[in-house]
Amino acid sequence: MADPRFFERAGPFTLAELATIAGAKLAEGADPGKRVVDVAPLESAGPEELSFLDNRRYVDAFAKSRAGACLVDPKLADRAPVGMALLLSPAPYHAYARIAQAFYPDPKPIAGVAAGAIVDPSAIIGEGAMIEAGAVIGPAAEIGARCRIGANAVIGAGVVIGEDCRIGPTATLSHCRIGARAILHPGVRIGQDGFGFAMNPKGHVKVPQLGRVIVGDDVEIGANSTIDRGAGPDTVIGDGAKIDNLVQIAHNVRIGKGCIIVAQVGISGSTQVDDLAAFGGQAGITGHLKIGKGAQIAAQSGVMRDVAPGETVGGSPAVPMRSWLKQVALLGRLAERKDANKG
Secondary structure, eight states, X not given: OOOTTXXXXXXXXEHHHHHHHHTOEEOTTOOTTOXXXXXXXXXXXXXXXXXXXXXXXXXXXXXXXXXXXXXXXXXXGGGXXXXXXXXXXXXXXXXXXXXXXXXXXXXXXXXXXXXXXXXXXXXXXXXXXEEOTTOEEOTTOEEOTTOEEOTTXXXXXXXXXXXXXXXXXXXEEOSEEEOTTOEEOTTOEESOOOOOEEOOTTOOEEOOOOOOEEEOTTOEEOTTOEEOOOSSSXXXXXXXXXXXXXXXXXXXXXXXXXXXXXXXXXXXXXXXXXXXXXXXXXXXXXXXXXXXXXXXXXXXXXXXXXXXTTOEEETTTTEEHHHHHXXXXXXXXHHHHHHHXXX
8 A cells, every 4th residue: 555645546346337447347247336445466356446557577476466446458367366356457457556546546736826926927837737835836827726836846937847747846848838747846947958069179159049948738857857958959858758757858859749758868959859759767869869759769879870760779979779789799709719718
């Protein structure tokens, strides 16, 4: 059970209700009226709780689980212990996410402006929005309905935030437009200068950064990530993109819809990333590249060339995954030979 000091639980729900929420099918013999009070891991779930199996590595834990109900792929349903009610889904983890959201929905903002917040008279605050203590809302900023602006966040002049957004404590936003239902975690920085200088031995000259950052709908940006505004064209984050903590996105970068960018990734200026591309942790992308639709970049890769749609690359410099694995294996064999010759 989640700690009630931090998480408020809804429910209980019947199996029939949960099946509808998850888009799953109740297995034969499952009681549609059976009540479920919470979600829990396979190892700790009890008779009134629901769990899920999404990875074959945990089949043994599934077979021994005391969970009263479980989401599982039909192919593994025969490994369930006697008495466990099954909700069948080809994508159990996705189905579990929907059920977990039902049990633990995001708390609704408590409308109003807290004492100590500073809101410019020209700012527009949408109905039901919550402005927490210490937040600063600049001139002509627009905050959408039911938004929550965290403590000590700074929303700069002219910034527009869509409906139902959550802006975390100490976040700073300038020169940007944020779509609906965005989640920006604490410490996010959006819209600061891009790193643009005309280099010269006599002294580097700063190039004014005259673009914006445009963030689409349903985007999530992790704690302490930074997105620079464009130099002239805008920096763009597409609908549904999910960005982890400590990510740096430079000026003029364009990120497509549904992209996944894991922690400590750095994407250099003017790179274009097509829809549904995925970046593993600590990958580095040089500037002015094109990353194709659905491409996958392995963790700690150094990408110095364009990546074709659907291609998977790894290593530094990054090469097709098969080549990288061969290189790693070859280096291992060479090291073993060297050690053997020393002996």
